[in-house]
Amino acid sequence: MITFVVIRILLIFYLMNEFFTNHTENIYILIGVTIICVFLFIALNKVSKRIEKKAIEKGYSDFANLNLINKIIKIGIVLFYLFMVAYLLADQSEFNIIAINIKKTSYLTLVFIITSVGYTVSNTLFNRIIKRKDNPTTVKFLKYVAAFIIIVIGIAFAAMAFPSLKSIASTALGGAGIIAAIIGLASQEALANIIGGFFIIMFKPFQIYDTIKISNEMVGTVMDITLRHTIIKDYNNKMIVVPNAIINKEKIANYNLGDKKYCQYIELSISYDSDVDLAKKIIQEDCEKHPSNIDNRTKVDKLNNVPKVRVRVISLEDSHVAIRAWVWTSEFGLAFDMKCDLLESIKKRFDKEGIEIPFPYRTIITKNMNTIPVQNESIN
Template sequence: MTDFFTTHKQAILYAVIVVGVVLLLRFLTKLLHNLLEKRSRRKHPNEEPTTIHLTQKILNALWIVLGIMALTFIFIDKESYKAATVNFYLVLYLGIVAVLTLVTASLVQTWFKRKIKQRINKKDDTTSYKFLRYVAIFGVYFIGVLLMLIAFESMRSFAATALGGAGVLAVVAGVASQEALSNLVGGLFIIAFKPFKLGDIIKVDESMIGTVTDITLRHTVIRNYENKMIVIPNAIINKEKLINYDLGERMCCQWIEIGISYDSDVNLAKHIMREECEDHPNLIDNRTEIDKYNNVKKVVVRVISLDDSSVTLRAWAWASNFTDAFVMKCDLYESIKNRFDKEGISIPFPHRTLVFKENQLKELKQQVSQPETTN
């Protein structure tokens, strides 16, 4: 045993030093973690310090990996020592960059989260902050990856070019597809010109209508009234003609259109429609003072077309927002139909009149009167 210790004295001493350094680094990491955690909880008592916990875990893993690599120096020959040293410093560099990247991204995420929460409490628009959060986090990871690529000889020129000024845009433009760039630019246009924001109700077409829940670098997310999430690329939604029910004045005019038969009383039907609309709780009075003075009705009902088998009536009913207007429309169709049935106003089915020529009519009668032949 004494001979073994004497023979491998330097290696054993080196291993003890490496283990001691690793334990010391883990101890210092623990102290730093506790200090930062107390400070964070004192400043933000309602938030969990996830960034600090993440940093501690990554650093502890890095110290162990570096310790294991340092211990392998005992078992390698002098020819492999140089290559092992290069790999050791490479792992150290990559680990430090990874830690800084993840910590920076987490800090950026936390900062934006707090700002968004503050604006929500103040009932301010959060669209710009949520979109810029995606841009900032993407930028942090992009720079972190480029810094990692610098460590490799074959990728050094590429990373150095990308890190230089306009080189970032050049690399992105060269690597990304045209569609991805279109979506990114589309997202920037949405944030800059604000055709809609988070929480707005928009209508892209008859199948895509709902509340905007998120705007990312690539797409816009809409929650429809079936609670389904519709994902629309920014490049597409920028080209579409859409309706924003929350842009400007939120009051919404809802058309109530119903066709009645030609032998029904038009004036009675108009009166029924006006009464049912005025009795609905979602209806609002949109008349001006001049309209009230001139005794203009709260709900205007007019004949808008004379169709093949019906007279189409339309009522203009106002509601405070799109949601109330939609509910009002559904309720009014039901209540007006019930009133029409009671008052004898009929809603006709489409019908056609067939006219036969005399010769065709004779042939048809002969075919009907001719007895069937049996085999």
């Protein structure tokens, strides 16, 4: 048993000695490559930490792109090292295949690095410009366009590493009519959204930070306009994503377009027994005293003693008299709070002055009916 183990050890040493003798030069090269790769790893980590430190000093906190580039470079170094090991220690008959794979992998890694760097630089430059702009609508949109172009170019250059894709593409073009129809149907919606985004940026029906209402249903603030969709934050703090093709077809009320002043209706109902003149006076006084109310009268209106807040009876309904006040605010965002305040204060004044706000009445009539005794008959 001991003899067998000794023989195996001697055989291993012999084979290793023969291997080292045949690959002495390659082993030294491999040791050098290993040292270089380790040095690159250490240098890359130090450079990344130094860049992060300087970025933090300048106020940056998002390092997602930097970390992505760091990982891609490390993967490239590992792949390069593995291919060098295979190339230096493999048989000569496999050199051509390994060399081709090394070139292809190095090319793809280089394309990924350049694309990532281009994407990061583009985003950084646009973000700096966005911080200086009061209204960054156009710049943000161009940021997404630039990122899209960089990614598409990167994918195109990466595809060039695979010559077989050309043959596949030419084969697929044999059924050009069917493929064109499929591509047309598949890309119709995406293309409509992209074109819709360009129309929004060109004609500017709304911009970022504008408050808009869509189809009399959804009200919110525009937070972002991308190639595909528009993001709106409603008053429940929810982000609503609306495709650009859809939003271009809808009726939009933009509260920031043109004159920002907003007229808020304050509508109340009083009973027919209440004093209409007193009710109008109370409504007018409370509306004029509210701090968000502004004077929207013209010089002619002031000369003619037109009241600051107009109050009118707008309809006589079956059970109440409807009264409306037209109250102006400097912007749409103040209108809702003002309306709530006025409804509360006017209700309290009505209670003190004895003005009734009608509510549904129900008259219940009961009748006393003589009960008639019923005899139960059994049927045999």
